[in-house]
Structure formats: C-alpha cells, structure tokens
Amino acid sequence: MIIAVDAVGGDFYPKNPITGALRAMEENPSVSILFVGPENMIRNELASLEYDTSRVDILHAPEIVTMEDTASVAIKTKPYSSITVGIKAHQQGRCDAFVSAGNTGALLAASTILLGRLNGVLRSTIAATFPTLKGPALLIDAGANLELRPEMYYQFAKMGSIFSEVILQQESPTVGLVNVGEEREKGTDIHKEAYKMLETLDNFAGNIEGKDILCGTTNVFLTDGFTGNIILKFGESIPEMLKLKIAQTMKEQKVDEATQNIVYKLLKESLSGFDYQAIGGVPFLGVNGVSLVGHGNSSPAAITNMIHSAVNCIRHRLNERIVSSLH
Amino acid sequence: MIIAVDAVGGDFYPKNPITGALRAMEENPSVSILFVGPENMIRNELASLEYDTSRVDILHAPEIVTMEDTASVAIKTKPYSSITVGIKAHQQGRCDAFVSAGNTGALLAASTILLGRLNGVLRSTIAATFPTLKGPALLIDAGANLELRPEMYYQFAKMGSIFSEVILQQESPTVGLVNVGEEREKGTDIHKEAYKMLETLDNFAGNIEGKDILCGTTNVFLTDGFTGNIILKFGESIPEMLKLKIAQTMKEQKVDEATQNIVYKLLKESLSGFDYQAIGGVPFLGVNGVSLVGHGNSSPAAITNMIHSAVNCIRHRLNERIVSSLH
Structure with a gap:
C-alpha cells in the first residue's frame, strides 16, 4: 500500500x-x-x-x-x-x-x-472524533458544509455510522441529531424534515441536546457544519481553560507545591481523552x-x-x- | 416597586x-x-x-x-x-x-x-449569562429565535450591549459574532451580511470562534438561537462531566481520601463561576x-x-x- x-x-x-x-x-x-x-x-x-x-x-x-x-x-x-x-x-x-x-x-x-x-x-463532508465520558464519538459535519438539506443529514448519518463502526470499531453505533430539545418537533423546518428521514434508520436515537455531547449519549453526533465547527472548537478549548482556572484557584488558596503536582497529574490524566493526537486524522467522507x-x-x-x-x-x-x- | x-x-x-x-x-x-x-x-x-x-x-x-x-x-x-x-x-x-x-x-x-x-x-429575544475565564459574558440569542436575519443580529448586539453594561455592570462591553473563523468572509451569507451591519457599531470586535467562548474574548457572544442553545447546554454540562471524569481517574489511581477531598474542593471552587444560581435570571429583551x-x-x-x-x-x-x- x-x-x-x-x-x-x-x-x-x-x-x-x-x-x-x-x-x-x-x-x-x-x-x-x-x-x-x-x-x-x-x-x-x-x-x-x-x-x-x-x-x-x-x-x-x-x-x-x-x-x-x-x-x-x-x-x-x-x-x-x-x-x-x-x-x-x-x-x-x-x-x-x-x-x-x-x-x-x-x-x-x-x-x-x-x-x-x-x-x-450529495455532498462530501468531514467528520471529527470528539471525546466523551464514554470514549470518542463522531461529530459529523465538523465544518465542511455550513448548511445542510434534510437528505444530507440522512446521508451523513449513514456515512458516519459506517466510519464509526469500521474505523472507530464501535459496535452498532447510534446516531443522534443535535437539536434544541429532545422532542421530534424541535428545531427549524430543516431539522424536523431531517428527523422524519432519519427515523427510517434502525440506529437513529432521536434528538440530542448540547448537554448530551460530553456524556456521549450517542456514538454519532449529526449536525450542520456551522454548529459542528462551534462545538468542536469549544470542546477543544475545555482542557486549557480548566487548567488555567484550577491554577488560578490553587494560587489564590496558596496550595503547596506537592499537592499542586498531584492535581495537575490527575487533571492531565482525566483530560487525556481530549488529546486529538491519539486519533491523528479523519477522512473526507x-x-x-x-x-x-x-x-x-x-x-x-x-x-x-x-x-x-x-x-x-x-x-x-x-x-x-x-x-x-x-x- | x-x-x-x-x-x-x-x-x-x-x-x-x-x-x-x-x-x-x-x-x-x-x-x-x-x-x-x-x-x-x-x-x-x-x-x-x-x-x-x-x-x-x-x-x-x-x-x-x-x-x-x-x-x-x-x-x-x-x-x-x-x-x-x-x-x-x-x-x-x-x-x-x-x-x-x-x-x-x-x-x-x-x-x-x-x-x-x-x-x-424586530424580535424579542432571550440572553443568558455565560461563565468565562474573565467572568460572566452574555450569550444572545440563547434559544428564542432559532434563525436570525442580519438586522436581528444588529439589534441583538445593541440590546445585549445595553444589558451587559447596565445589568451586568461591564464597562464598555464588546460584541463578538460567533462564527466558524475570524475572517470577515466566514460563515453563511447571513453571517457575512450581519458582519457588515455590525461593523458600523463602535463596540463590535469581529468574529469569534468556539474556542473564544470559555476564554471570554468578548463581553457579548452574538449568535442565532439554535447555536446559542447548543452552546449554553454544552457549557452547563462541563462541571458535572469533569467531576465524573476526575472521580473516575482518582478511583483508578487509588488516590487516598484526604487528597480526594482537596481535589474536589479545588474543583468546586474553580467551577463556581459556572453556577447559574448566582445570576438568577435573565429578562426577555x-x-x-x-x-x-x-x-x-x-x-x-x-x-x-x-x-x-x-x-x-x-x-x-x-x-x-x-x-x-x-x-
């Protein structure tokens, strides 16, 4: 090869x-x-x-x-x-x-x-692996197509599921549509239409909300490229923000150096799932x-x-x- | 009263x-x-x-x-x-x-x-206070209007600035347009058009990305209600996710109870800015x-x-x- x-x-x-x-x-x-x-x-x-x-x-x-x-x-x-x-x-x-x-x-x-x-x-796209409490999930579209038609959500759900299964080796991956609420009538007309098409898929788990992302409620997070890009970059900023915030607190509270080192080590370990280096790269689907x-x-x-x-x-x-x- | x-x-x-x-x-x-x-x-x-x-x-x-x-x-x-x-x-x-x-x-x-x-x-809206490294910022629209016309971004920028100054008591608050990149030609046609209108405001700081949110790059984060709702709920889920993740790490590494208590206390302190109770509520603008x-x-x-x-x-x-x- x-x-x-x-x-x-x-x-x-x-x-x-x-x-x-x-x-x-x-x-x-x-x-x-x-x-x-x-x-x-x-x-x-x-x-x-x-x-x-x-x-x-x-x-x-x-x-x-x-x-x-x-x-x-x-x-x-x-x-x-x-x-x-x-x-x-x-x-x-x-x-x-x-x-x-x-x-x-x-x-x-x-x-x-x-x-x-x-x-x-209909459209090529880019997916990104996203760290969650349950391991890496797949965010698709991660920024390639800012706006999607309902049938693109449907195709991306299929492509994302295959990628998740074959490359990320997740068994029977589920797909969630990122939306403003769990109920089927939530979101814009495009989301409602997409929901109807997605329902015909065996592995569609319904709408998921912002709070479901870090929990890893589904294996695939389906979204337009605009929202996907915001979620992705927001997520990537969490570890650094947290380190700064905790460093600030430890300085204020005059925490001794030995404890600081333990805390930093734990933090690093806990946030290692956010390290995109372990995944390396993603294909254009x-x-x-x-x-x-x-x-x-x-x-x-x-x-x-x-x-x-x-x-x-x-x-x-x-x-x-x-x-x-x-x- | x-x-x-x-x-x-x-x-x-x-x-x-x-x-x-x-x-x-x-x-x-x-x-x-x-x-x-x-x-x-x-x-x-x-x-x-x-x-x-x-x-x-x-x-x-x-x-x-x-x-x-x-x-x-x-x-x-x-x-x-x-x-x-x-x-x-x-x-x-x-x-x-x-x-x-x-x-x-x-x-x-x-x-x-x-x-x-x-x-x-043109439209009433709801803003939400959002914790950042630099203190609370204002996220507007936080979910009231899923899609916005460019002139709504413009009005929301003004309403958000006034709220930020008068109620959150932030001096000369700046406004950032949540977008997929910093450059002015980023985003959908609506974002590009909104950017042109926002440029005429003295306190418009340009586009901001997902990574700028937790940093608090601007005082006001301007976005449509769909993206705003996702950002808000995603942000709210960070403290809980983090506590679970760090608890998991400490258990795996058999960290002693005294150290665990120190870590939890530091974590609680560091994430206290994420406590929406301190703000209480926001008006419909x-x-x-x-x-x-x-x-x-x-x-x-x-x-x-x-x-x-x-x-x-x-x-x-x-x-x-x-x-x-x-x-």
Whole structure:
C-alpha cells in the first residue's frame, strides 16, 4: 500500500510529517510512503534519518499552501502545491491514499474537485472524533458544509455510522441529531424534515441536546457544519481553560507545591481523552478516494496514527460500504 | 416597586419561589411581592413563614404550565395559568415586573404576545449569562429565535450591549459574532451580511470562534438561537462531566481520601463561576415590559437574585435605553 504524505502540511513541516510517516512505515511493513512537497526540503530532512529507502519515494511539488490561504486561492493560484499534486497522484492511481495536516479547506476542495464524489453522494463532508465520558464519538459535519438539506443529514448519518463502526470499531453505533430539545418537533423546518428521514434508520436515537455531547449519549453526533465547527472548537478549548482556572484557584488558596503536582497529574490524566493526537486524522467522507486531514498542530505520533487510519479505510473498503449503503 | 412572582414556576414550587421572594423583600425595603398561582397553595406555604404581610399580595391563577407543555399549548389551553395571569397583571400596570422559573417557551410567548414588542424592535429575544475565564459574558440569542436575519443580529448586539453594561455592570462591553473563523468572509451569507451591519457599531470586535467562548474574548457572544442553545447546554454540562471524569481517574489511581477531598474542593471552587444560581435570571429583551425567566432548577437564592435583577432593569430604565439606541 502506498500512502502519499503531504510533507509541508501543518505547523511543523517537514519534520513532523516526515518522522511520523517513517514511524508508520516501521510499524506496518505493508506501507510504503510517497512524500509530496519541495524535493530538496524533503531530501534534507530525510538525510539525517534512518529508514528503509526501498519503501520511500518523493513526488516534487514546489508550492506550499499556507494555513491562511482560502481554499479557492489555494486551488486556483497554486497548481503545483503538495495538496494538488498529491491528490492528483492519488486520482491517477500512483498512491492508495493521501494524508495531510495542512489547510483543511484547501484539502476538502481539492479532494472534492479532483477525486469527485462517490456514486450517489450529495455532498462530501468531514467528520471529527470528539471525546466523551464514554470514549470518542463522531461529530459529523465538523465544518465542511455550513448548511445542510434534510437528505444530507440522512446521508451523513449513514456515512458516519459506517466510519464509526469500521474505523472507530464501535459496535452498532447510534446516531443522534443535535437539536434544541429532545422532542421530534424541535428545531427549524430543516431539522424536523431531517428527523422524519432519519427515523427510517434502525440506529437513529432521536434528538440530542448540547448537554448530551460530553456524556456521549450517542456514538454519532449529526449536525450542520456551522454548529459542528462551534462545538468542536469549544470542546477543544475545555482542557486549557480548566487548567488555567484550577491554577488560578490553587494560587489564590496558596496550595503547596506537592499537592499542586498531584492535581495537575490527575487533571492531565482525566483530560487525556481530549488529546486529538491519539486519533491523528479523519477522512473526507463521500469523496471518491482516500484523503485524510489531521490537525495543523499534529505531532509525529498524530501523523503516524493518521496513516494507520488511512490504511484501515483502504483495508475495510470504507468507500465501497458507503456506496452500497446509499443504494 | 411591585414584583410579581410565579409561585408555581420551576421544579421546586411553591417552596423556592416563595422563600426566595421573601428574602428579596427582606434585602430590599422598596420591594413588594405579588405572588401569582393557586391561592390555597400559596397561602399554605406562607402560613409557616414570617414576613412583612403589608408588602405581600396574592393573585389567584388556578392553572399550572408544566415544563413539558409546548408554548402554544400553554397559551391556548391554559388561559388562567400563573404565567398568563401574571403577565396580564403586568400589562395592566398592577405590577412593575414579572419573574418566573417556569417554562421558558411559554413565558417568552406570553411576554411577546401580551406585552408586545418595544418600539422599533424586530424580535424579542432571550440572553443568558455565560461563565468565562474573565467572568460572566452574555450569550444572545440563547434559544428564542432559532434563525436570525442580519438586522436581528444588529439589534441583538445593541440590546445585549445595553444589558451587559447596565445589568451586568461591564464597562464598555464588546460584541463578538460567533462564527466558524475570524475572517470577515466566514460563515453563511447571513453571517457575512450581519458582519457588515455590525461593523458600523463602535463596540463590535469581529468574529469569534468556539474556542473564544470559555476564554471570554468578548463581553457579548452574538449568535442565532439554535447555536446559542447548543452552546449554553454544552457549557452547563462541563462541571458535572469533569467531576465524573476526575472521580473516575482518582478511583483508578487509588488516590487516598484526604487528597480526594482537596481535589474536589479545588474543583468546586474553580467551577463556581459556572453556577447559574448566582445570576438568577435573565429578562426577555425587546418586550414592552419587564419579564424575567430563571433556570427550572432555581434555588431560593436564584429567585432572590432574579428579583434583584428585575429591580435593576426597572431602576436603570433598560427598555427606554434599548428604544433610544434603536432610533
């Protein structure tokens, strides 16, 4: 299996993508890596590292999409970026997947435009894993489509369920529609219409509210990309806010250093589920290919895990399952 | 000043509304209370309590709106409920304000229909105080209007700023538009249009993201009622989730009891800002009157504080300020 890796994606390139990819290769003998990016930069980084050279190749892409570029600017003005060149290589069958910790908007646009959508899919989307008391849940849409039509909720419920089962290995995952109340007539007309379509699914658990998210009431949280993005970023901010708040309290109450250390350790342990590095990356669902994106802040370990996720998507034929679920 | 109090609002009626109201009366000699609800029930509760009888009156309302009633059912089928009778008494000038810990939807509907909107106001709304690292911020709309037109964002920004300054006593409060990114062209067409209108306000600080909420990046968080409701309920669930998570970790790690107690105490202290009881209640903004709603779970102290807030709304002529800001 050849996994193409964006060597200049994320905040810590080329170091993190390259070391993370080499580790994935060590951990899985069936993986070969195709690094995509400026050739010299990649060669320089690789020069000091030890790895199986027979399983590493480089695809030159001189341009770099920054985290600030808008998706349309990235696609139109940087045709030789690692993102465009990498996705094209995947489209042409030169690799089995493309993974990047780079600009999510540009990646989604390139993946959708160049790879196209799977047969029957109305919109491609991005899901995110979300920490809950019961382990990671799946938030879908996590920001790709700000507004949804009812039938998109329905398709996303199916795609999210398959991802949750196959990749997150959750047995018989349930789906909840994020809404302002539990009753079926809650929400906008679009939510009411979506509810009616979702009811026909065996694993639809009804509406869930804001308070159900951290509890992990369902395995899949179904929402439009606007609300999804707000929930996701709000959730990500909880651990840091909490650390600051508790530090403040301990300072005010003149808590001794030994106790402070115990508290910080407990806090770190308790909030470890909020560490997105453990998951690594998520695929764009509905595109005709395997394209994954990770957090800009990805560590080498996050890149390694994103590559393992890509391998799982391929092995478990995620896309074939999505297509057959929609027909 | 006569404050009408819904004696059968919330989960703990008539005890909490009645004891909370009597305390407010003790704390503020200029306050008289008009209890609204089933007369016998109110008399029974008052019988065992000591209070200044010259400042307490009862307005009989035999019907009770439950927390489960939909707003339209409550208004149409229960014309003699404490909510309808109380708001009508306010409309007729028999009291200066109405406060309730009851069904928010029914209260909003009754307030809007019976009291009407202030001159120039497109929609009445409900704001909620939200705990942040920098103290309480104001989330508006907190669930009253699931979808907003751009000019409603603009009006809510003005109403929220006035409330924040006058009632929450925040100096020169800033307003942020909750959005999926900081850049001005982020969000749906409605957000982009709202941004253009908001820019003309001196205190508009631009878009804020999910991660800015707990930090308290601005004093007012402007959002549609759908997203606002999700944020609010999500936020309210954080302390409980955290306590459970840390308890779990301490159990796993066999932390001794003394340390556990220290940790719980620190946690309680740190999360005390999340205690909505301290604020008590929030007014429906934009209605032609003073009508406040509190959490269904309100303690007597929360009721007391809600009455003090009502007094502040009257004293500081909140509604006059809103009307003049819109002209």
